[in-house]
Amino acid sequence: MSPDQLALRLQVGNWIAARRALSGESLFLVAAMTAFGAIALVVIIQPLAHLKARVDQLPDWLAVALAALVGLVSASTVLRNSIRLTRHQASDWLCALPITQAQRMQFRRQHALRLGLVAALPGFLLLAFLGWPSPVLPLVALSAYSPGAWLALAYTPRARRGVPRRSAAQVRDATGLNILGASLEPASARWPHTARFAAASLLLVPMGSGPLLVIALLLTATCLRAWLDLMAHYSERLTESAAWLSAQPLQPVRLLWCFMPTLLRRSALLMAVPLLGIALSPAPLALLPAAAAATLSTVHAILLIHVERWHPVRRQTMAAVHLIALVLFAQIWLPIAFLAWAIFILLLWRRRHV
């Protein structure tokens, strides 16, 4: 077993042991996530059925082309992971040990493929649902994914020299297009350079057509992922800043004010794409609740990150509790969800100086 594989196996073992040690919390998280998944399934089953009906109306060649596109996009995650792992290996703690390049490359490829398959799974499952009972669509996606993943693994990126680039964005003084660039930067650092060309090709798809619905769904998922990246990025930065400023006479809330406006602006820009899609859809009135949900989620996430900046595990648990509570309240009677949100925010705000 190569040292990289051994380290990964030990890491997984440690993670399982840590989760076992916190058995109550782990059980709760699993239950919460299962409940959330079930509720989410109930919520999205109707739009999915609508989407399936639209896809059924598409000409066969177009549905097949879309499935191939999903396969190729999924394969790009293999490339992204391969590049990330190559750069990590160039300067990690094992780089000066006597490990052959072949061993390191083999681990890199296996791991990138594993991560890529996990990332591709939701897309393949969606295609299986849309094409049911015929297995053609997921098979087409898989046949586009396989050579794409193979090519991605065959490509050996050049390891970057010197200090690895941090996906740092300016906190202040960004205006106009710079804000957009800074908003997308943390996410774009994870994309291959060719992603922008693929994105530009979407402009060729005619408005109001069935494919546009699928593409809008993909874009929304991408923006959501970019938003999560943005949150993770700022979570790291906020924790780092809080750590080195903790000995200074600076109130933690001032740090929060420093980050909050920028994050809100950037989140708004990221959410603009799916919101624009809703505005142009047959149900434009859905724009208001969607915009409200995006804003409230962002405020909630920022405050949660700030309050639990020293305890990332607790942040996950608290986020799960809040999310489940809000979704459940929204199912019972929507106004209670807003009230619950306000209470959560108030409780978090009272702990802002922690």
Place this chain on the structure above:
Amino acid sequence: MSELLCIQQAALSYGEHIVLSGVDLSLARGDLLGLVGPNGSGKTSLIKAILGLRTLSAGCITIDGINVATDPFGARVRMGFAPDPALLPGYLTLRQVLDVAASARAQALDEGLLAFGETLQLAPYWDRRVEALSLGTRQKLAILIALVGNPPLLVLDEVLNGLDPIASFEVKQELKRRCAAGSAVLLATHGLDMAPTLLTRAALLTRGHIAKTWNETTIAQWKHEDPAAFERAVVATLRGLDEFR
């Protein structure tokens, strides 16, 4: 061949920025060479080149006769390096980190190494995760990683930083023991005060080139007559160079 490390006319640049130029240095078995120099003088870059992590633009580096550029694996088998404590994997325990390092050398973990770790007062931490350790404890672990497999050449970059007095003393004693047993150590350091009692030779690196070297005789003389003389000599040399005027 008695030379374990041989650096000939090594040059390295990042783009237009020249980091090393015309560096000549060699280490024989038993040498404990101190590489000193101001911040940004190229010490870490030189060490990375020795490890095969940077490609020289000119010159060559050999470890026990093996060219680092053409056979980095063979060269790394013959040298141990203490990684930056910040890079150690936080999700593994101390013992697991050493197991992974030993697996890279296709060896089981040496009992002698664990005993030395206990000398460094690591016994209570073997099964703790690295992320829960202090900087000094991580530094001790990094030193142990360099010693895994008893490589004949040790390349150490500022490894005495953050160590408590006992650990610092024990590490210095261990380095001396290993040199006496036929290993060689390249130690990049800013700790000039301890140099005469620890080092056998020293080299001053400034602006990417070796500005001055001190041989074993000079250092042994300072050790007995004036332990502070090395620090004065380094400062005087640096002040005498044009770029520091």
